[in-house]
Amino acid sequence: xxxxxxxxxxxxxxxxxxxxxxxxxxxxxxxxxxxxxxxxxxxxxxxxxxxx
Amino acid sequence: xxxxxxxxxxxxxxxxxxxxxxxxxxxxxxxxxxxxxxxxxxxxxxxxxxxxxxxxxxxxxxxxxxxxxxxxxxxxxxxxxxxxxxxxxxxxxxxxxxxxxxxxxxxxxxxxxxxxxxxxxxxxxxxxxxxxxxxxxxxxxxxxxxxxxxxxxxxxxxxxxxxxxxxxxxxxxxxxxxxxxxxxxxxxxxxxxxxxxxxxxxxxxxxxxxxxxxxxxxxxxxxxxxxxxxxxxxxxxxxxxxxxxxxxxxxxxxxxxxxxxxxxxxxxxxxxxxxxxxxxxxxxxxxxxxxxxxxxxxxxxxxxxxxxxxxxxxxxxxxxxxxxxxxxxxxxxxxxxxxxxxxxxxxxxxxxxxxxxxxxxxxxxxxxxxxxxxxxxxxxxxxxxxxxxxxxxxxxxxxxxxxxxxxxxxxxxxxxxxxxxxxxxxxxxxxxxxxxxxxxxxxxxxxxxxxxxxxxxxxxxxxxxxxx
Numbered sequence: 001x002x003x004x005x006x007x008x009x010x011x012x013x014x015x016x017x018x019x020x021x022x023x024x025x026x027x028x029x030x031x032x033x034x035x036x037x038x039x040x041x042x043x044x045x046x047x048x049x050x051x052x
Numbered sequence: 053x054x055x056x057x058x059x060x061x062x063x064x065x066x067x068x069x070x071x072x073x074x075x076x077x078x079x080x081x082x083x084x085x086x087x088x089x090x091x092x093x094x095x096x097x098x099x100x101x102x103x104x105x106x107x108x109x110x111x112x113x114x115x116x117x118x119x120x121x122x123x124x125x126x127x128x129x130x131x132x133x134x135x136x137x138x139x140x141x142x143x144x145x146x147x148x149x150x151x152x153x154x155x156x157x158x159x160x161x162x163x164x165x166x167x168x169x170x171x172x173x174x175x176x177x178x179x180x181x182x183x184x185x186x187x188x189x190x191x192x193x194x195x196x197x198x199x200x201x202x203x204x205x206x207x208x209x210x211x212x213x214x215x216x217x218x219x220x221x222x223x224x225x226x227x228x229x230x231x232x233x234x235x236x237x238x239x240x241x242x243x244x245x246x247x248x249x250x251x252x253x254x255x256x257x258x259x260x261x262x263x264x265x266x267x268x269x270x271x272x273x274x275x276x277x278x279x280x281x282x283x284x285x286x287x288x289x290x291x292x293x294x295x296x297x298x299x300x301x302x303x304x305x306x307x308x309x310x311x312x313x314x315x316x317x318x319x320x321x322x323x324x325x326x327x328x329x330x331x332x333x334x335x336x337x338x339x340x341x342x343x344x345x346x347x348x349x350x351x352x353x354x355x356x357x358x359x360x361x362x363x364x365x366x367x368x369x370x371x372x373x374x375x376x377x378x379x380x381x382x383x384x385x386x387x388x389x390x391x392x393x394x395x396x397x398x399x400x401x402x403x404x405x406x407x408x409x410x411x412x413x414x415x416x417x418x419x420x421x422x423x424x425x426x427x428x429x430x431x432x433x434x435x436x437x438x439x440x441x442x443x444x445x446x447x448x449x450x451x452x453x454x455x456x457x458x459x460x461x462x463x464x465x466x467x468x469x470x471x472x473x474x475x476x477x478x479x480x481x482x483x484x485x486x487x488x489x490x491x492x493x494x495x496x497x498x499x500x501x502x503x504x505x506x507x508x509x510x511x512x513x514x515x516x517x518x519x520x
Binding site for chain 1: 149
């Protein structure tokens with residue numbers, strides 16, 4: 001069997017799947033404050049995380 | 053030692069803090085360190101075989117063809133990935149402010165991982181080999197790797213889902229990326245290749261090989277660097293926003309670069325050009341990481357003098373920068389025509405996997421073992437010795453192979469030189485490679501002894517240290 005066409009269509013699907021995922025997470029990251037004025041909070045908090 | 057005591061004591065339990073058992077992390081890390089030594093012995097043997105090809109006679113199990121895949125798989129999966137998984141089990145619950153989702157599942161994962169590694173030792177020595185670069189393990193072990201990875205993913209995502217804080221530190225993003233990308237990359241390299249033939253199969257295999265480094269060891273290594281550099285130096289990261297830009301650009305660029313291993317081969321020119329373009333664009337994620345970590349250290353470099361984990365970490369960052377400068381340069385058609393398939397490539401690959409990512413894992417191990425076992429590191433001096441042994445051996449190894457590889461490439465490009473003469477010409481290079489390997493192996497021995505002695509010390513630790 002020739003798998004060329006299934007593999008090409010799979011590649012197109014994968015590309016758009018990742019593109020959609022990228023756009024979704026980019027918008028989500030703006031909403032969650034990763035690019036806003038509180039974006040640096042996490043780096044100070046990690047220095048005080050529990051060590052026990 | 054005194055400084056180590058202080059760092060251990062500063063790790064005192066805060067009221068209301070989650071108490072981490074770390075059983076899974078201990079299992080993974082201790083077994084990884086032991087495999088580091090065992091596979092290091094294999095590395096020395098195969099380096100010696102370059103110089104003395106008749107060594108160990110004609111015993112099939114001890115032949116170069118059997119030992120080389122054992123060295124590669126043992127270092128990648130037995131040492132590095134196991135250590136990375138153990139360190140991930142340490143840092144994820146702490147960054148999330150909660151306990152690990154399931155220690156029982158974690159210990160089961162560690163046991164299964166050890167079964168896989170021991171199975172790999174037996175099967176590869178017996179010659180049961182799929183015959184694909186980095187994907188040599190036979191199918192039953194591939195299936196077990198997938199099962200172990202699902203168990204690992206459930207535990208890590210389960211912990212992140214129950215986190216205390218909405219906004220996640222960049223190491224958590226890299227950890228999640230590693231889990232998802234590894235699933236995709238591993239399935240492609242070990243299963244999707246079964247359904248293709250010829251050039252398509254080779255293309256998938258190289259996509260896997262390149263992304264085994266780019267989308268497995270790079271993101272988990274950067275998760276460790278972003279965690280342990282601020283922690284070991286007690287310095288806040290320069291910019292969290294920049295670290296996120298680096299993460300997303302790595303996610304976008306890395307997956308397209310595998311075909312640069314097949315330049316001048318029978319694959320389409322457009323595919324070669326795309327892989328070259330994306331390889332060059334890797335400078336964005338790489339420089340965002342390196343700039344961020346260097347800027348973090350601005351004014352704090354003197355701290356590396358007495359802080360061995362920080363010394364390993366920042367040397368790892370320098371090696372990461374160098375290896376990621378080399379990689380895009382190799383993908384240029386003119387440079388590739390010289391260095392491809394030569395000894396340059398193992399020089400480059402060892403700088404990535406040993407110089408950058410193993411240095412991060414060694415630093416993480418030196419940082420977490422005293423904290424998990426509530427005892428000071430057995431010997432700071434020995435840790436410093438292991439650093440310098442790795443450094444001297446590593447630089448000797450990398451530089452010699454780059455020079456030898458270039459020399460070899462020029463000779464191969466001259467059709468008037470018989471191939472066997474190009475092999476004989478490299479003997480001086482391989483002698484230096486062997487002795488550099490001895491230095492690195494001594495570094496492994498010092499590192500292993502220090503870790504095991506620290507664990508043994510913990511049994512008789514003083515109560516005030518244990519309470520720290």
